[in-house]
Amino acid sequence: MADARREASEAVEGRYEVRVLEPSPPAVDGPPWFGDDPTARGTVPAGRTLVSPVTTGDLLWDELADREPDLAAFCAARWLGAYRRLEPPSPSLRDTRNGLQRLAEHVIAPTRARANGRHALRWTRGGIGTPYFGADAQLRVEADLLVLEVGGAVHRGRVTSLRDAAEFVGYDLTRFDAEDDTTNLGIDAESARWIGEWLGLGTSVLEQLRAESPAPRSLAPVELDPGPFELKLELSRGITCGWTVGDGRDAEPRLRVRDAELRLTELIDATDQRGTALDFAREHA
Numbered sequence: 001m002a003d004a005r006r007e008a009s010e011a012v013e014g015r016y017e018v019r020v021l022e023p024s025p026p027a028v029d030g031p032p033w034f035g036d037d038p039t040a041r042g043t044v045p046a047g048r049t050l051v052s053p054v055t056t057g058d059l060l061w062d063e064l065a066d067r068e069p070d071l072a073a074f075c076a077a078r079w080l081g082a083y084r085r086l087e088p089p090s091p092s093l094r095d096t097r098n099g100l101q102r103l104a105e106h107v108i109a110p111t112r113a114r115a116n117g118r119h120a121l122r123w124t125r126g127g128i129g130t131p132y133f134g135a136d137a138q139l140r141v142e143a144d145l146l147v148l149e150v151g152g153a154v155h156r157g158r159v160t161s162l163r164d165a166a167e168f169v170g171y172d173l174t175r176f177d178a179e180d181d182t183t184n185l186g187i188d189a190e191s192a193r194w195i196g197e198w199l200g201l202g203t204s205v206l207e208q209l210r211a212e213s214p215a216p217r218s219l220a221p222v223e224l225d226p227g228p229f230e231l232k233l234e235l236s237r238g239i240t241c242g243w244t245v246g247d248g249r250d251a252e253p254r255l256r257v258r259d260a261e262l263r264l265t266e267l268i269d270a271t272d273q274r275g276t277a278l279d280f281a282r283e284h285a
Contacts, residue, residue: 004078080204108140124196139169162183162185243256
């Protein structure tokens, strides 16, 4: 089982309490989000230090990685700290984005919704996926592979068409979905990995913005809306941050806060990409 919080605890040899950005078991079967809140401070035993990717903890992963360089690669791969740079995407980005969006909207999100009525997804390492649901089950995408975990068993299958993906997870496509369900989704592994990194950066930025709000735990964790295929954070009524991979109208990835946008072409050359995105969001929120 890809238990992100347990992996993080093992990485620090149990010396700290830890929080991460990815979904972790056990499944949460109650409202309001029917999923875990990955960066919530929660209960920290007396005398223990909480290491977090955001400032609700006692120590940032980024600070710990600076003190202990052996942790840098672990942190960077999970967007916890020691942040790496995003390079420009490949030309196949738009087709891959469209294929992943269809997969998210018509297979991954409905699979979760059957269990608890919730369609929202999350960033997972290498792509996107569900929070844990039911009997600690998770469905996610890693590059061009569909991964299903059930009861500790892990099953992987290559993403081709909606029909193949639905059969892989045992989901019956609707008539609407089935009209084009045998068409190859056109998901390129390299571009899918880039999208995973882009969404990891976005989750890191938006969760920090959430942590800085006056009442962070009253706000929903950063989730991916499968329809527009973007990460969303609603700071308050009328103030929504969207971290998008692009859409049919405009293929360029960007951060949107109210009516202001920070586009990938503006962000890619920044010395500190995460810091630049955070400063933009703070200015316009």
